[in-house]
Every structure is written in structure tokens, then in C-alpha cells.
Amino acid sequence: MPKQKSELSITKRVLLDYIKFRSNNGFTFYESNEYIANALDLTTGSAKVFVNDLIRDGYLYKETDKQGRRILSLTDKEHKPLFEDMRNIDKKVLKLERDGALNENKYLQEQLIYTEGRVNNLVSEKADLILTNEELTRKVKELEERIVKLENRTTKLENIFYKNGISQEKLEEIIQENEKKD
Secondary structure (H helix, E strand, C coil): CCHHHHCCCHHHHHHHHHHHHHHHHHCCECCCHHHHHHHHCCCHHHHHHHHHHHHHCCCEEEEECCCCCEEEEECCCCCCCCCCCCHHHHHHHHHHHHHHHHHHHHHHHHHHHHHHHHHHHHHHHHHHHHHHHHHHHHHHHHHHHHHHHHHHHHHHHHHHHHHCCCCHHHHHHHHHHHHHHC
16 A cells, blocks of 8 residues: 555545545535534534645645635545445434434424513513503592692682681691691
8 A cells, every 4th residue: 555545544534535425426515614523523623624634635625616615626646445335424414413403493492482471471561560550540640630629629718717807827827736736
């Protein structure tokens, strides 16, 4: 075996096999480092390092399409493949994506139930506040009416006292005497 083929780590060889498998039949390999990491059980940082190493070592060629997406393609530099069939890796990624979507859906349903409950509580509180506000408005109106009646009655009583010869000073004395008794 030539020395170049044995210099590649197993992970780098798996990555090259994966790109070869995904780009067979003229398909373009657009996947991100995060996608590669999920497919091969790597961290995103490790996937990035492996891709950059393979580009630097001449196993991969990187270009950008008109939409700004990264395209990875194999060069003619040979390597010894680890696997001939990579179909299960795509199934694994799809399963991970499905599981993630199901978990997110479950979380969002729980949040919806919580939010609906909170909305119902706020609607109930608003209804209570509206009733309380209406009651207070009604009571204030009643008190204002009573005050107007009392002011009218007080004015009438003062006029009666004044007509009967009681001065304002004498009326104040009577009021103060009655307040002391209470």
C-alpha cells in the first residue's frame, strides 16, 4: 500500500467515503459541517478540521456555487475506502432529524398548552377587573349623587337658620359644640 493511503485516519477515510457515496450519480455535495458531524458522530469542530485537512492534503476540492453554498467534491487523489455501502449513514441522519423534530413538536405542544392556560387566566382576570371597575364606577357615581344631595340639603338648612335669625358665627358655634359631644 502506498504511504499516502495509510496516512489518512479512519475518520477521514469514512468522511471521504461518505462524500463519494453522497455525490455518486452526479449529485452535488452541499452538506454543512454540522450535517457531516451528525452523520458521522463527530463534533461540528472536528468535522470542520477533517474537511479542511482533506482539502489541504488534496483529497477534497472546495468551491462555492452562485447561491454562496459550499460544494465539496473528491479529487483524483486515491484513498483506500472503508465501506462500499454508506446508505445507513443517511438513514441515521434522517432518524436524528426526525427525532429532533418530534422532540421540538412535543416541546411546542407543551408550550401551547401552557400559553393557552395563561391566556385563559388573563382573560378571566380581565373580566374580573372589568366587573370591579364597573362596580367602582357605579359606587363613585352613587357617592357623587349623595354628595350633591347633601350639599343641597346643607345649603337649604343654612338658609333656614339664616331666615330664623341665626348668624353664620352662631351656626359654627353650634356645629363645634355638637362635634365635641360626639
